[in-house]
Amino acid sequence: MSESTEKTYQVLARKYRPESFADLVGQDAMVRTLKNAFESDRIAQAFIMTGIRGVGKTTTARIIAKGMNCIGKDGTGGPTVEPCGTCEHCVAIAEGRHVDVMEMDAASRTGVGDIREIIDSVHYRAASARFKIYIIDEVHMLSKSAFNALLKTLEEPPAHVKFIFATTEIRQVPVTVLSRCQRFDLRRIEPEDMLAMLKHIATAERAEIADDALALITRAAEGSARDAQSLLDQAISHGAGETTADQVRAMLGLADRGRVLDLFDLVMKGDAAGALAELGAQYADGADPMAVLRDLAEVTHWISVIKITPEAVDDPTVSPDERMRGKTMADGLGMRALTRMWQMLLTALDEVGRAPNAMMAAEMAVIRLTHVAELPSPEELAKRLKDAPVPPPLPGGGGSGSHPAPGGATHTGGTPMGMDGPPRGAPRMHGGGGQAAALAQAPEVSLASYARFDDVVDLIRASRDVKLLVEVEGGVRLANYAPGRIEFTPTAKAPRDLAARLAQRLHGWTGVRWVVTLVNDCDVLTIAETRDGALLELKAKAQDHPLVQAVIASFPGARINTIRTPDEIQAEAAAEALQEVEDEWDPFEEE
Secondary structure, three states: OOHHHHHHOOOHHHOOOHHHHHHHOOOOOHHHHHHHHHHHOOOOOOOEEEEOOOOOOOHHHHHHHHHHHHOOOOOOOOOOOOOOOOOOOHHHHHOOOOOOOOEEEEEOOHHHHHHHHHHOOOOOOOOOOOOOOEEEEEEOOOHHHHHHHHHHHHHHOOOEEEEEEOOOHHHHHHHHHHHHHHEEEEOOOOOHHHHHHHHHHHHHHHOOOOOOHHHHHHHOOOHHHHHHHHHHHHHHHHHOEEOHHHHHHHHHOOHHHHHHHHHHHHHOOOOOOHHHHHHHHHHOOOOOOOHHHHHHHHHHHHHHHHOHHHHHHHOOOOOOOHHHHHHHHHHHHHHHHHHHHHHHHHHHHHHHHHHHHHHHHHHHHHHHHHHHHOOOOOHHHHHHHHHOOOOOOOOOHHHOOOEOOOOOOOOOOOOOOOOOOOOOOOOOOOOHHHHHHHHHHOOOOOOHHHHHHHHHHHHHHHHOHHHHHHHHHHEEEEEEEEOOEEEEEEOOOOOOHHHHHHHHHHHHHHOOOEEEEEEOOOOOOHHHHHHHHHHHHHHHHHHHHHHHHHHHHHOOOOOOOOOOHHHHHHHHHHOOOOOOOOOOOOOOOOO
């Protein structure tokens, strides 16, 4: 069998794994710190590497291990940030067979027993190298007991022992461990550095791949070198001859960026038919509906960032034509429309993920987006209404639509005012019976508590007798009142037994006999008429306002539901405000 047949293929992510700090891409700050530490012989006893997947955490750990144990080509060298790569220790560490450099995967060895093996072995000196190094990958997967068992050794290890940890979840590592380690945060690789790395690998592999295809791979990798190299490996295999952007886009299941911008433009113009046609065309070409909406969200974010920071348009992963279109869209769209688009796309993505038919859900989302895109902003609407001509007054004087019924009782929609419960300061009862029982035990109660008729109404409200309260407020024209005696003229709609029932209920609640009599020819307004008259007057004044008339003319069917006076708004604000705390304790005040 020939040598070429026996030789196994090695994936690009392993073939081009950095062998020295000079090969690391985009981690200049960490390299500078380690270089200074090695040169000044200030090598910490423990390091911890953190960052997203594929940025070189384990690779950096191996390079540090080589740098600590490298003896140079002549066998006399010391710790260095530029390991030779040819000495016995560098070669053995690179091949993963060095006896003094032990790698452990904490995801599969999480228990305290595994850590006990390390603790028992640290007391023995390195067999052949300068340092005995323990590399623990995914260290956040260790159990709490395992972390606790490691603490003492980690804080005061023997001089020949070094620990190097790697993790993607730094927040799950106990602070007691972090405080004993020198931490390095490996950054996402910048698009410029990623593109340069991919071009270097493609040239070394003698692969022809278009620059815009490399830009797609860079964007899909999201700052991960391993992801980018794996995608490049797949793209080279996918393409026959030169690998094009269309082939990479098909491989990744992405929609054409230019067509995504076309769809975004149609949505923001409110062209529902055109947007649906474009979405259907992209779907027919193999684009995933979820991916299309995700791309729309990405475009929305990109244009929003360009609007705030124009220099963001100079993204190396974006073609010049797309940069021009993005700049034009950022100049023509308002931030309110973009933020509204973003929020609705987030909701749409969730709906598409849960829907039984993703394409139907995506189409409904596009329809919503196109219709909402035409809505004016609050500022634009207020300006339009302000500039709009005042419409002619409505027939009949433009009243609020509430008409007095025979007998003078005004009927309005909703719950009558004052039915929310007892007045502030009055005791809340769970029923009229509880209060009646309490007061019946004291029949000598003074009528001084009911000096006004309003006190009687408050008593009815506190007793939660809704039916009687409505009848008293709308059916009693009070002619004369004294504590224990009520004279009134009933309205046309008042129940015939209102006087008898009112006397009976007051007697039961107060324990005192009340005299309630009917008189004629009293034309005093009822409580409901007085209250509703003030409300009708406020509504009439509001409806005569030019801005309100413009709103009603612009939105047919609109009506005034609630009116809040400045006093009411101020009272609500005062009620919701935090109470001032007297003599508040100040922790910095000197005693």
